[in-house]
Amino acid sequence: MNSVFINGEVVDRANAKIDIEDRGYQFGDGIYEVIRVYGGNTFTMKEHMVRLYQSAEKMKLEIPYPEEELTAHLLKLIDSNQVKDGIVYLQVTRGVSARQHHFPSGDVIGSVVAYTKDFPVPSQQMELGVTAKLLEDIRWLRCDIKSLNLLGNLLAKEEAASEGHFEAILHRGDTVTEGSSSNAFMVKDGVIYTHPATNLILNGITRRVIEGLCRENTISFQEEAFLVRELLEADEVFIASTTSEVMPVIKIDEQTIGDGKPGPVTKRLQALFSERKREQSPVK
Template sequence: MSVYPIIMTQSKFIHQDHLSYPFEERGLQFGDGIYEVIRIYNGKYYLFEEHVDRLFRSAAAIKINLPFSKDELSNLLLQLLDKNKMKTNGKVYMQVTRGSAPRDHVFPIDVLPNIYAYIEDLPRKLENLRNGVNAITERDIRWENCYIKSLNLLPNVLAKQAAKENGCYEAILHKDGLVTECSSSNVYLVKDGEIYTHPTTNNILYGCVRMAIERFARELNIPFHEDGFTVEDIGMADELFLSSSTSEIMPIVKVDNTQISNGKPGKVTKLLQAAYEKDALINENEVTQTT
């Protein structure tokens, strides 16, 4: 993936080579910060307001005072697209830390947050979206505030690496057998045409694509239950899928050594994929017209 040259930092725009912070930076030393990833299709943000709102919720949760309003941030991010002449599919990564100060666990006084955002190309994962992916199950060892999109991602990184080492796309996390989410995505089970997923508690990140899936389900008259399921339930699922801004709505066709149903993306998943493509104004229904 290629990074576009102009990045946003604080409230200005500079070349990526000129971005620097002191070594005593709280995101680096404590993971004391938050982030967002926003999908771009054909040079336009998708679920833009939802991501901006979530960034402000995360900032409030860890007591970072952002130096701009939601409208001001939105305008800066739109300028970032324009200054990079972004017209294709990609993503924006945005990070906010408490700032740079001598290392001390206590919050520094009168220190401005460090903020930056940059754009990367990100083609759609069409083969995976059409055919589905494999996953493993891993014990959820994360903290109790997963609703905050914080920089403290080491357990997620370890789970994702375990998935890769097992030739899989994702790791499905569980607490004592109850599925929470994946290492970098939400996860859903379909049984008898109805969708089940973990409730929106502090134990999961309330995904922006998940918000869209709830809306699609209402529009399609597909029952959507905030009712958790277990690792044992996975083997009896009709369909399984995950969602995130970079993975979209991704079918899961095998978990550990268990094939999900017939090993192919199911009807409900395909309906949701089609609704996603329509909602995101993706050209020519790239996934659903070829399945």
């Protein structure tokens, strides 16, 4: 697994080079996606690619390949590295130019880099549940753009991890937004609640899959903001992301959630999500 995609070519990782004046390196002026691979097939590739181009449009960034061509490059990379269960990391920046805060001239071409990585499903944690820490959401106000500007996320994740937690669950004032690298959900009286898809959260692809599974299986799903107090009093809590799938949260700070075990709604969603993965077909 040594090949990477860089600006139109699949090359050996040892030969991959990025210019020090790339705007992603100097300003975080770029976007990214993480796409799951199960059994050699990509999962929700189309949805990830659509979101990539939407993020680009929101920040006036031109991706130098049409969606279909870039998708083909990623599939070639997966095949080259013989990925079975893992991820593809894809990053697009505004390109290389002399350092200046305003955007470079229109003749500067964006940089596109992708690599693959083995990433097994965290089955044990999904079965037993994980813990989380509540932290104030200090991030900027365009969390709907999947940009490289992740310092607020990183500081929260590090604080949670340093205390042995799997995730940080963020809140603005009393209102819960999302996790540092996931969307956050609570279950009360059989109803799933999650923050609406506004500029304050990233509309996760796994979040969208979960919403679709709920609609298809008559599970009540409400895009409705909820308070920290309500989160701590919930029957169940779970987080969701490309790498964590549907992850039960059994304790937040010192508060045990429910009976301290993954709840029935969460476990049903895990089963439905696993079934959806099995139904996937390769992107052509």
